[in-house]
Amino acid sequence: MELKKILNNIDYELKSGDLTKNITELKYDSREIEKDNLFVAISGFETDGHQYIDQALDKGAAAVVLEKDREKYEKGVTYIKVKNSRKIMAEIAKNFFSDPLKDINLIGITGTNGKTTTSYLLYNILKEYKSKAALFGTIKNIIGEQELGSKRTTAESVDLYRYFAQMREKNIKYGVMEVSSHALDLYRVYGMDFKAAVFTNISQEHLDYHENLENYREVKSKLFSQLKSNNFAVINNDDQNSDYIKAKSQGKNYTYSLDSETADLYTTQFKLHSQGMEYKTGGKVNSKFLLNLGGIFNIYNSLAAILTAYLLGINKTVIKKALTKINSVPGRFEIINAGQDFQIVVDYAHTPDGMKNVLETAAAMEKNKLIVLFGCGGDRDRSKRPAMAELAEKYADYIIVSNDNPRSENPQQIFSEIKKGFSKKFSAYEIIADRQKAIEKAIKIAKKDDLVMLLGRGHEKYQVLKDGKIELDDRKVAYQAAEKVKGS
Template sequence: MNAQELIQIIPDILSVKGYTDVPIESIDYNSKRIKNGAIFVAIPGFNYDGHDFIPEALERGAGVVIGEKALDLGGKLYIRVKDSRKALALSSAWFYGYPADKLKLIGVTGTSGKTTVTYLISEMLKDIGICTGIIGTIGNVLNNRKLPTSHTTPESLELNQLFSKMVEENIEYLAMEVSSHSLKLQRVEGIKFDVGVFTNLTQDHLDFHKTFEDYFNSKKKLFSQSKQAVINIDDESGKRLLSIINIPRYTYGLDKKADLRAENIRMTANGVSYDLVFRNKIYPVFYSTPGLFSVYNSLAAITAGVALGFPIDDLINTLKKAKGVPGRFELVENNQGIIVIVDYAHKPDGLKNVLLTIREFCTGKIITVFGCGGDRDKGKRPIMGKISSELSDYTIITSDNPRSEKPEAIIEQIESGIIGDNYEKITERAEAIKKAISIAKKGDAVLIAGKGHETYQIFNDKIIHFDDREVAKECLSKGSFK
């Protein structure tokens, strides 16, 4: 590979300085990983500016540097571009031989439901006999082998590396979460999705986007890169999106105008059943996770499968066998007659939906344990406090991942939205879970919300092992704490 070829595929080049006949062996944006013959892409970040690390990259053997600032590297090839992130995405795709083009891609975006929808799509297609992969919050999955992840949607370099691995392992269909961050930060630039799925849009990530309009516009970008759209027509932003895009689309929801519509919804603690109306035919559907959100998630997955051309009967039959997603309405088994649920709900609508679902089958009281993450949207904290106090019989406010913030300060902000006095504050999360289970009686439900599948807790100066499910199991095994 040669830099002369690279220059041909990078858009918005402002200038090229230096000798261009340079062989290329690798590409990276981290100066510490640079080796001889590498392309180093300098990205202006939120905490660090990649341009400051150009000397280190050159010292380590970088043969080409891409950046946004006007620089002279003394003869070394420097390609100045308008947008380094965009250049990284397109350069990475080029370096790895455009692997995304060799996969059938389903991109799922929205505030809630992305993880579950991608898992359901993968499970259904896998059961039909298709080799599938997943990229998302819980992890990246290649042929049932799970790989760790640090972002919902990886940086464009790592994303193309994953695509390349999936092609090598004969993955045919890939279901991936596409976050608003990844769309705004050009991580999926240049990728064409066979189907783009929109689940919903509610308040979240306003610490990053600042306005709801920017949040919506970032999500909207996915559909300029999709061949077909699958949209939740019951969501106001979904309706708005539907009026803007100009690609083939399928809609789903409870609305009579939806292409795939759920009717006669029946809910139990074991799951949800409904009648799916599609093209004037009725199909009975069962999915083993209860809740109205499960109706929407399963509808989204089935609709995506229909858009891809799979028979609806096959999709519905495979859905019956689909396993639950780790940390999403996950029941912690016990012999004490207490319903203990661990859920990732860390946004207002997520917490509300889970609590409303529990209320439908819980015969006793609902005790909720939750906190909010530090260095994230502060506006949702009092909103979630209000929701928990209104929909739970008792709330224990605790710590989540405080990061650089003081846990007590976060808890106070949650407390400001609480209505009534049916709550208490326990900063230590393990102690909060212990207290909730200790006061629960037979028939009661304990919801441990916010962290779901996570197996760690992030503080300002450390990351510790912490799993809500493990803590709950330990507390339940002891039975009583009096």
């Protein structure tokens, strides 16, 4: 596409070169640049893309979008200066890929907890409805039959528009996307036309980035303030922030609740059992639903998916059929069964609220003793560490504290801050830094009918340490450890 067309309706300053060049691709990573690509220099957290402009030029970049002036503007290269590279990148990606969202119904899901499960449930409903759909999120990205890896909850804008273009090529009309607070704040979804936006909840998370809950909530609300008037929002009416989100929404608001009959969808009664749950709903959808997932929090997640699907025009028979086919969500209250005589559950819960949800569910399950393994991520919100220890003590019979992606932080510092949450008289815990050894120990000490909860990492397959990443999948380690115990 001609560069001038890519920059249509965009505010910029042409520093050098011309706009007649034909651009073959958009790239923000200089290592991926090929001949006649447009390189967008982004000021990142750890590295500044402006430092890699020369590398991009050496690899054949024809034009550069930047925020900062250069000492020298090379001949033959077009330099385009803008105020915010990330924001402009979303706009030029929309132009370059000819706005594929014109032909797609995109549903964005945001909140502290429940994004992944809600998106997974809704994706499966849409797939049942139209035989093919797309999913973009924490675990993986799926476009029809094609599965792609996922580096972060919400991809960069250029990557997302490339995915949307692939959806258009495959005639896929529906896509579900997890939208993180970082994505909203860093313009990854700026200007995108969402058919619907779903709000799950807000609790303490990412305060290392947002500083306080008010900032965090404000950023989350951006998804709803960018809705068009003919689109809609689906909001958890039981969350204390629901009125704030409603006020920010520019679309038509619909609500779901566990028991409030003023909501558009609510439960009239529910029952949790060992295989999952069943509940009846009132409001816009009057029916009985069966779900092979445990926990009251998953009632909320499924209500959000059901109401969104209904508002998209999907029949309740299709919704019910899709939900009964789902046996688990990867790394979300995922049961590990190697034939052992006790239960093992792996869950992604890594916030106080998420941990409270899964531990309340564990407390209600039939079991002997509850063994909980958890940790807290390094270089992240430190205030949640003692809070999570306090919760673990409240529900668990025995606790093992271990690494959970310490990153550049000293694990011993993390452990000392976690320990502050335990009461002085509490001693039913130990610290095992090595995550694999900690999991093996938790499973080795489990007796018949105990429940072992491995929390914090869920679907993740790598542990991030100070000196790099190592392969570590809690589910795989747990299964292998359970097989050893079973065979001994």
